[in-house]
Amino acid sequence: MAEAESSSGRGDKEFFLDRPVQGSPYTLKGSHSLDWGLQNRLNQIFDPKSGRTVMLAFDHGYFQGPTTGLERIDVTINPLLEWADTIMLTRGILRSTIPSTYRGGIVLRASAGPSILSELSNEQIALDIEEAIRLNASAVAVQVFVGGKMETQSIHNMTRLIDLGNRYGIATLGVTAVGKELTRDAQYMRLATRILAELGATYVKTYYVEKGFETVTASCPVPIVIAGGKKLEELDALTMAYRAIQEGALGVDMGRNIFQSESPVAMIQALREVVHENEEPRHAYDFYQTIKSRFEV
Ligand code: R5P
Secondary structure (H helix, E strand, O other): OOOOOOOOOOOOOOOOOOOOOOOOOOOOOOOOOOOOOHHHHHHOOOOOOOOOOEEEEOOOHHHOOOOOOOOOHHHHHHHHHOOOOEEEEOOOOOOEEEOOOOOOEEEEOOOEOOOOOOOOOOOOOOHHHHHHHHHOOEEEEEOOOEOOHHHHHHHHHHHHHHHHHHOOOOOOEEOOOOOOOOOOOOOHHHHHHHHHOOOOOEEEEEOOOOOHHHHHHHOOOOOOOEEEOOOOOHHHHHHHHHHHHOOOEEEEOHHHHHHOOOOOOOHHHHHHHHHHHOOHHHHHHHHHHHHHHHHHH
16 A cells, blocks of 8 residues: 555655756767657667667668678677677568567668669668567668669658657668769768758768768767778778777667678677777777687687
8 A cells, every 4th residue: 555645654754855856968969859768769779888889780681682691690690699789680680580588779671672683772661660669679770862863762761760760769770871873972971961860860870981071970960870881801990980989970880891700709899899998990900809719719
Protein backbone atom coordinates (compact mmCIF):
# COMPACT_ATOMS: atom_id res chain seq x y z
CA MET A 1 0.00 0.00 0.00
CA ALA A 2 1.32 3.43 -0.95
CA GLU A 3 2.57 5.66 1.82
CA ALA A 4 0.12 8.48 2.49
CA GLU A 5 1.89 11.84 2.76
CA SER A 6 -0.25 13.05 5.64
CA SER A 7 -0.35 9.87 7.68
CA SER A 8 3.19 8.52 7.42
CA GLY A 9 4.04 10.02 10.77
CA ARG A 10 7.67 10.33 9.70
CA GLY A 11 9.38 13.64 10.02
CA ASP A 12 12.58 12.54 8.31
CA LYS A 13 11.80 13.13 4.62
CA GLU A 14 14.64 14.91 2.86
CA PHE A 15 13.75 17.33 0.06
CA PHE A 16 17.24 18.83 -0.30
CA LEU A 17 15.73 22.31 -0.27
CA ASP A 18 19.15 23.95 -0.43
CA ARG A 19 19.97 22.23 -3.73
CA PRO A 20 18.50 23.39 -7.05
CA VAL A 21 16.99 20.57 -9.11
CA GLN A 22 19.70 19.35 -11.47
CA GLY A 23 19.08 19.14 -15.20
CA SER A 24 21.19 16.97 -17.49
CA PRO A 25 21.98 18.96 -20.60
CA TYR A 26 22.45 16.81 -23.69
CA THR A 27 25.70 17.84 -25.29
CA LEU A 28 25.87 15.92 -28.58
CA LYS A 29 26.28 18.50 -31.33
CA GLY A 30 22.97 19.96 -32.47
CA SER A 31 20.93 17.46 -30.48
CA HIS A 32 20.06 19.36 -27.29
CA SER A 33 16.46 20.04 -28.29
CA LEU A 34 15.58 16.53 -29.44
CA ASP A 35 13.02 14.50 -27.53
CA TRP A 36 14.16 12.18 -24.74
CA GLY A 37 13.67 8.99 -26.74
CA LEU A 38 15.69 10.31 -29.64
CA GLN A 39 18.51 11.43 -27.37
CA ASN A 40 18.45 8.06 -25.66
CA ARG A 41 18.71 6.31 -29.03
CA LEU A 42 21.58 8.59 -30.04
CA ASN A 43 23.33 7.42 -26.88
CA GLN A 44 23.15 3.91 -28.32
CA ILE A 45 25.12 5.21 -31.31
CA PHE A 46 27.46 7.84 -29.83
CA ASP A 47 29.33 6.72 -26.74
CA PRO A 48 28.14 9.11 -24.00
CA LYS A 49 31.66 9.30 -22.56
CA SER A 50 33.63 10.28 -25.67
CA GLY A 51 30.65 11.64 -27.61
CA ARG A 52 31.91 9.63 -30.60
CA THR A 53 31.10 6.42 -32.42
CA VAL A 54 32.70 3.54 -34.25
CA MET A 55 29.99 2.31 -36.58
CA LEU A 56 30.61 -0.93 -38.41
CA ALA A 57 28.92 -0.75 -41.83
CA PHE A 58 28.06 -3.94 -43.65
CA ASP A 59 24.93 -3.04 -45.58
CA HIS A 60 26.76 -3.19 -48.94
CA GLY A 61 24.78 -6.28 -49.98
CA TYR A 62 21.62 -4.21 -50.39
CA PHE A 63 22.77 -3.20 -53.87
CA GLN A 64 25.83 -5.33 -54.64
CA GLY A 65 25.12 -8.76 -53.17
CA PRO A 66 27.83 -10.75 -51.39
CA THR A 67 30.60 -8.15 -51.25
CA THR A 68 34.16 -9.36 -50.62
CA GLY A 69 34.44 -9.92 -46.89
CA LEU A 70 30.67 -10.20 -46.44
CA GLU A 71 30.09 -13.56 -48.13
CA ARG A 72 29.41 -15.08 -44.69
CA ILE A 73 28.49 -12.37 -42.24
CA ASP A 74 28.00 -14.92 -39.46
CA VAL A 75 31.66 -15.91 -39.81
CA THR A 76 33.34 -12.58 -40.58
CA ILE A 77 31.23 -9.89 -38.91
CA ASN A 78 29.67 -11.46 -35.83
CA PRO A 79 33.06 -11.85 -34.10
CA LEU A 80 33.56 -8.06 -34.48
CA LEU A 81 30.26 -7.01 -32.92
CA GLU A 82 31.64 -6.57 -29.42
CA TRP A 83 33.90 -3.74 -30.62
CA ALA A 84 31.28 -1.84 -32.60
CA ASP A 85 29.38 0.97 -30.90
CA THR A 86 26.80 0.60 -33.64
CA ILE A 87 26.15 -1.57 -36.65
CA MET A 88 24.77 -0.36 -39.99
CA LEU A 89 22.99 -3.09 -41.90
CA THR A 90 19.84 -4.27 -43.63
CA ARG A 91 16.87 -5.75 -41.82
CA GLY A 92 17.40 -9.02 -43.71
CA ILE A 93 20.86 -9.51 -42.25
CA LEU A 94 19.76 -8.30 -38.81
CA ARG A 95 16.99 -10.89 -38.59
CA SER A 96 18.79 -13.75 -40.25
CA THR A 97 22.31 -13.39 -38.93
CA ILE A 98 22.82 -11.04 -35.99
CA PRO A 99 22.21 -12.59 -32.55
CA SER A 100 19.46 -10.82 -30.60
CA THR A 101 21.86 -10.74 -27.65
CA TYR A 102 23.67 -7.91 -29.47
CA ARG A 103 23.43 -4.81 -27.25
CA GLY A 104 24.86 -1.93 -29.31
CA GLY A 105 23.18 0.59 -31.57
CA ILE A 106 21.42 -0.50 -34.75
CA VAL A 107 21.22 1.67 -37.85
CA LEU A 108 18.95 0.14 -40.46
CA ARG A 109 19.33 0.71 -44.19
CA ALA A 110 16.03 2.32 -45.17
CA SER A 111 16.50 3.37 -48.80
CA ALA A 112 17.04 0.95 -51.66
CA GLY A 113 15.81 -0.07 -55.09
CA PRO A 114 18.44 -0.33 -57.79
CA SER A 115 21.26 -2.85 -57.91
CA ILE A 116 24.72 -2.35 -59.38
CA LEU A 117 23.13 -3.43 -62.66
CA SER A 118 21.14 -0.19 -62.97
CA GLU A 119 21.00 3.51 -62.02
CA LEU A 120 22.09 3.50 -58.39
CA SER A 121 20.52 6.80 -57.43
CA ASN A 122 16.99 5.70 -58.25
CA GLU A 123 16.23 4.70 -54.66
CA GLN A 124 12.99 4.77 -52.73
CA ILE A 125 12.12 4.25 -49.10
CA ALA A 126 12.48 0.54 -48.46
CA LEU A 127 11.60 0.19 -44.78
CA ASP A 128 8.49 0.90 -42.77
CA ILE A 129 9.07 2.92 -39.63
CA GLU A 130 7.09 0.35 -37.61
CA GLU A 131 9.50 -2.31 -38.81
CA ALA A 132 12.40 -0.14 -37.57
CA ILE A 133 10.71 0.15 -34.16
CA ARG A 134 9.98 -3.60 -34.10
CA LEU A 135 13.66 -4.30 -34.74
CA ASN A 136 14.72 -1.89 -32.00
CA ALA A 137 16.58 0.40 -34.41
CA SER A 138 18.35 3.46 -33.07
CA ALA A 139 18.35 5.09 -36.48
CA VAL A 140 17.42 4.59 -40.11
CA ALA A 141 19.88 5.40 -42.91
CA VAL A 142 18.98 6.94 -46.22
CA GLN A 143 21.17 7.74 -49.23
CA VAL A 144 20.90 11.26 -50.64
CA PHE A 145 22.26 12.14 -54.08
CA VAL A 146 22.76 15.90 -53.93
CA GLY A 147 23.38 17.08 -57.50
CA GLY A 148 22.56 13.67 -58.91
CA LYS A 149 19.89 12.66 -61.43
CA MET A 150 17.49 11.61 -58.68
CA GLU A 151 18.32 14.43 -56.28
CA THR A 152 14.74 15.48 -55.49
CA GLN A 153 13.50 11.91 -55.09
CA SER A 154 16.31 11.01 -52.73
CA ILE A 155 15.80 14.20 -50.70
CA HIS A 156 12.13 13.37 -50.46
CA ASN A 157 12.99 9.85 -49.25
CA MET A 158 15.04 11.43 -46.49
CA THR A 159 12.52 14.06 -45.41
CA ARG A 160 9.74 11.45 -45.28
CA LEU A 161 11.89 9.21 -43.08
CA ILE A 162 12.78 12.17 -40.86
CA ASP A 163 9.09 12.98 -40.37
CA LEU A 164 8.33 9.38 -39.48
CA GLY A 165 11.44 9.05 -37.33
CA ASN A 166 10.64 12.21 -35.39
CA ARG A 167 7.10 10.94 -34.82
CA TYR A 168 8.42 7.81 -33.11
CA GLY A 169 11.79 8.94 -31.78
CA ILE A 170 13.99 7.14 -34.30
CA ALA A 171 17.06 9.03 -35.55
CA THR A 172 17.74 9.52 -39.26
CA LEU A 173 21.22 9.17 -40.71
CA GLY A 174 21.47 11.09 -43.98
CA VAL A 175 24.17 9.58 -46.18
CA THR A 176 25.75 11.80 -48.81
CA ALA A 177 26.24 9.56 -51.82
CA VAL A 178 29.11 10.25 -54.14
CA GLY A 179 28.37 8.96 -57.62
CA LYS A 180 30.66 8.96 -60.63
CA GLU A 181 29.35 12.33 -61.74
CA LEU A 182 29.64 13.99 -58.30
CA THR A 183 32.79 15.77 -57.14
CA ARG A 184 34.46 14.76 -53.93
CA ASP A 185 35.80 18.02 -52.47
CA ALA A 186 35.10 20.24 -49.48
CA GLN A 187 32.84 22.58 -51.44
CA TYR A 188 30.58 19.70 -52.49
CA MET A 189 30.66 18.10 -49.04
CA ARG A 190 29.72 21.41 -47.38
CA LEU A 191 26.80 21.76 -49.76
CA ALA A 192 25.57 18.19 -49.34
CA THR A 193 26.00 17.84 -45.56
CA ARG A 194 24.45 21.24 -44.86
CA ILE A 195 21.41 20.48 -47.03
CA LEU A 196 20.86 17.18 -45.21
CA ALA A 197 21.15 18.86 -41.80
CA GLU A 198 18.92 21.78 -42.77
CA LEU A 199 16.25 19.35 -43.88
CA GLY A 200 16.33 17.58 -40.54
CA ALA A 201 18.79 14.67 -40.64
CA THR A 202 19.71 13.79 -37.06
CA TYR A 203 23.26 13.10 -38.19
CA VAL A 204 25.11 12.88 -41.46
CA LYS A 205 27.54 10.49 -43.05
CA THR A 206 29.98 11.75 -45.63
CA TYR A 207 33.42 11.12 -47.05
CA TYR A 208 36.62 12.61 -45.71
CA VAL A 209 38.32 15.13 -47.98
CA GLU A 210 41.99 15.99 -47.57
CA LYS A 211 41.57 19.74 -47.92
CA GLY A 212 39.11 21.78 -45.90
CA PHE A 213 37.30 18.99 -44.08
CA GLU A 214 37.15 21.16 -40.95
CA THR A 215 34.95 23.60 -42.91
CA VAL A 216 32.58 20.72 -43.68
CA THR A 217 32.18 19.80 -40.02
CA ALA A 218 32.03 23.48 -38.98
CA SER A 219 29.18 24.32 -41.33
CA CYS A 220 27.12 21.22 -40.54
CA PRO A 221 25.13 21.81 -37.32
CA VAL A 222 24.68 18.10 -36.53
CA PRO A 223 27.24 15.29 -36.03
CA ILE A 224 29.19 14.04 -39.02
CA VAL A 225 30.61 10.54 -39.31
CA ILE A 226 32.86 9.50 -42.17
CA ALA A 227 32.51 6.52 -44.46
CA GLY A 228 35.62 4.52 -45.11
CA GLY A 229 35.34 4.06 -48.86
CA LYS A 230 37.59 1.72 -50.79
CA LYS A 231 40.07 -0.45 -48.89
CA LEU A 232 43.26 1.39 -47.99
CA GLU A 233 46.42 0.24 -46.29
CA GLU A 234 45.65 -0.03 -42.57
CA LEU A 235 47.93 2.86 -41.60
CA ASP A 236 46.33 5.07 -44.25
CA ALA A 237 42.82 4.22 -43.06
CA LEU A 238 43.80 4.98 -39.46
CA THR A 239 45.37 8.25 -40.58
CA MET A 240 42.21 9.22 -42.44
CA ALA A 241 40.09 8.43 -39.37
CA TYR A 242 42.46 10.39 -37.13
CA ARG A 243 42.40 13.47 -39.34
CA ALA A 244 38.63 13.33 -39.67
CA ILE A 245 38.19 13.15 -35.90
CA GLN A 246 40.71 15.91 -35.23
CA GLU A 247 38.92 18.03 -37.85
CA GLY A 248 35.55 17.68 -36.20
CA ALA A 249 33.98 14.35 -37.23
CA LEU A 250 32.24 12.57 -34.36
CA GLY A 251 32.97 9.10 -35.60
CA VAL A 252 33.51 6.68 -38.42
CA ASP A 253 31.03 4.47 -40.23
CA MET A 254 33.46 2.07 -41.82
CA GLY A 255 32.96 -1.10 -43.74
CA ARG A 256 35.56 -2.30 -46.23
CA ASN A 257 38.49 -0.82 -44.32
CA ILE A 258 37.50 -3.06 -41.43
CA PHE A 259 36.08 -6.24 -42.89
CA GLN A 260 38.55 -6.37 -45.83
CA SER A 261 41.51 -5.71 -43.55
CA GLU A 262 44.11 -8.43 -43.10
CA SER A 263 42.94 -8.50 -39.49
CA PRO A 264 39.42 -7.08 -39.06
CA VAL A 265 39.42 -7.77 -35.34
CA ALA A 266 42.63 -5.76 -34.89
CA MET A 267 41.52 -2.99 -37.23
CA ILE A 268 38.25 -2.27 -35.43
CA GLN A 269 40.07 -2.13 -32.10
CA ALA A 270 42.74 0.20 -33.51
CA LEU A 271 39.99 2.45 -34.86
CA ARG A 272 38.46 2.60 -31.40
CA GLU A 273 41.77 3.94 -30.09
CA VAL A 274 41.77 6.69 -32.73
CA VAL A 275 38.11 7.61 -32.32
CA HIS A 276 37.60 7.33 -28.58
CA GLU A 277 41.11 7.93 -27.24
CA ASN A 278 42.52 10.41 -29.80
CA GLU A 279 45.36 7.97 -30.41
CA GLU A 280 47.72 9.08 -33.17
CA PRO A 281 47.80 6.93 -36.32
CA ARG A 282 51.30 5.51 -35.86
CA HIS A 283 50.50 4.37 -32.30
CA ALA A 284 47.15 3.01 -33.39
CA TYR A 285 48.91 1.09 -36.16
CA ASP A 286 51.36 -0.41 -33.64
CA PHE A 287 48.33 -1.38 -31.57
CA TYR A 288 46.81 -2.94 -34.72
CA GLN A 289 49.96 -5.02 -35.24
CA THR A 290 49.98 -6.16 -31.63
CA ILE A 291 46.36 -7.27 -31.68
CA LYS A 292 46.81 -8.84 -35.10
CA SER A 293 49.68 -11.00 -33.90
CA ARG A 294 47.73 -11.98 -30.81
CA PHE A 295 44.82 -13.23 -32.89
CA GLU A 296 47.16 -15.10 -35.27
CA VAL A 297 48.43 -17.35 -32.51
C1 R5P B 1 27.18 2.28 -49.03
O1 R5P B 1 26.34 2.87 -49.61
C2 R5P B 1 26.95 1.74 -47.73
O2 R5P B 1 26.00 2.50 -47.08
C3 R5P B 1 28.15 1.56 -46.83
O3 R5P B 1 27.66 1.32 -45.56
C4 R5P B 1 29.09 2.70 -46.77
O4 R5P B 1 29.59 3.02 -48.03
C5 R5P B 1 30.24 2.49 -45.78
O5 R5P B 1 31.03 1.49 -46.13
P1 R5P B 1 32.53 1.67 -46.63
O6 R5P B 1 33.31 2.10 -45.44
O7 R5P B 1 32.90 0.32 -47.13
O8 R5P B 1 32.54 2.73 -47.70
